[in-house]
Amino acid sequence: KPIACPSGTYSSTFASISFFNCLNCTTGYLCKPGTDFHPENPCPLGTFADYSNSENPTCSPCTPGFYCQSGLKYSCPPGFYSNTSFSECLPCISGYYCPSSKTTFLSKLPCPPGYFCPPQSIDGLSYPCEPGSFSLSNASTCQICPINHFTSSWKSTACSSCSSSCLAGSSKDISFHSFFSIDQDKSSEFISGPFDSYDYRSPDHNEIRVIAMSVVGGVCLFFTCLFFILILLSSCC
Numbered sequence: 080k081p082i083a084c085p086s087g088t089y090s091s092t093f094a095s096i097s098f099f100n101c102l103n104c105t106t107g108y109l110c111k112p113g114t115d116f117h118p119e120n121p122c123p124l125g126t127f128a129d130y131s132n133s134e135n136p137t138c139s140p141c142t143p144g145f146y147c148q149s150g151l152k153y154s155c156p157p158g159f160y161s162n163t164s165f166s167e168c169l170p171c172i173s174g175y176y177c178p179s180s181k182t183t184f185l186s187k188l189p190c191p192p193g194y195f196c197p198p199q200s201i202d203g204l205s206y207p208c209e210p211g212s213f214s215l216s217n218a219s220t221c222q223i224c225p226i227n228h229f230t231s232s233w234k235s236t237a238c239s240s241c242s243s244s245c246l247a248g249s250s251k252d253i254s255f256h257s258f259f260s261i262d263q264d265k266s267s268e269f270i271s272g273p274f275d276s277y278d279y280r281s282p283d284h285n286e287i288r289v290i291a292m293s294v295v296g297g298v299c300l301f302f303t304c305l306f307f308i309l310i311l312l313s314s315c316c
Contacts, residue, residue: 083113086133091116104128107150109138122150124166140164144181154180157201160187173219176200189217193234207234210250223248 084090084101089110092100104110107121109128122128122138127147129139141147145154146165155161159168160182171177175187176196190196190203195218197206208214208221213235224230224238229249241252 084110086110086112086136087130089114089117109136109150111136122147124148125164126150127152141166143183144186155182156180157182158199160184170199171196171201173198173200174217176203178202190214190219192216192218192236194218195220209233210235211248213238229253 082098084098087104087110088101089104090101095101102117104114104117105121107128108118109122110118112134125141125147126138127141128136128150130136138150140163141152141161143162143165144160145152146161146168147153148166155168155177157179158171158177160171160177161168162184171182171187174190174196176190177187177199178201188203190200192215193208193213194203195206195208195214196203197219200206210231210233211229212221212223213230214221215236224247226247227241227244228238228247229241229245229252230238231250231252239252241249245253
């Protein structure tokens with residue numbers, strides 16, 4: 080009684096009397112027991128040559144966390160994921176990160192609060208929210224603090240109410256209406272807000288010198304300079 084070549088091999092030799100005439104099937108191709116000719120095509124995209132059941136090997140759907148091409152199975156790299164029968168891995172979606180190889184859609188991890196995760200992230204701590212912004216879990220971007228709220232910290236998960244009114248995205252509790260306020264505890268302080276300024280208290284005299292450029296000040300300076308230029312031109316002509 081003829082003996083079939085085992086799974087994963089084939090033989091096109093007539094009247095073969097030796098097991099050594101059974102040749103190995105090319106990786107990615109499916110050779111069932113007793114195959115007499117090498118198959119022309121590998122397993123389809125999204126499947127791999129599965130010989131786990133040696134009596135009945137099949138082209139099985141690709142395993143989650145892997146992608147399958149030409150009948151072969153490859154693990155997805157960090158920053159990517161896959162599901163069943165994928166022929167290529169997909170970038171980890173925004174708001175999540177894929178820290179290791181073989182990540183599946185269900186095993187991806189949500190971005191932690193205080194951070195945001197763009198597509199293809201491999202960890203959740205690379206992109207902290209800047210002062211003036213915050214985020215909750217699985218954020219794809221940080222949100223700026225709403226009007227009359229601020230946060231001065233990195234990695235914030237919430238914003239605090241301003242003591243008075245402040246602009247959206249504020250990183251300090253600086254009131255728009257008290258722009259020229261004095262800090263009694265410090266001789267000088269840089270104020271970052273809608274305008275930049277220095278409030279300076281002289282150590283020898285109880286006086287305040289404010290070096291600032293505001294919108295109103297800038298407009299006034301422009302028209303003042305323009306006025307003097309016009310006077311000079313009229314006098315010259």
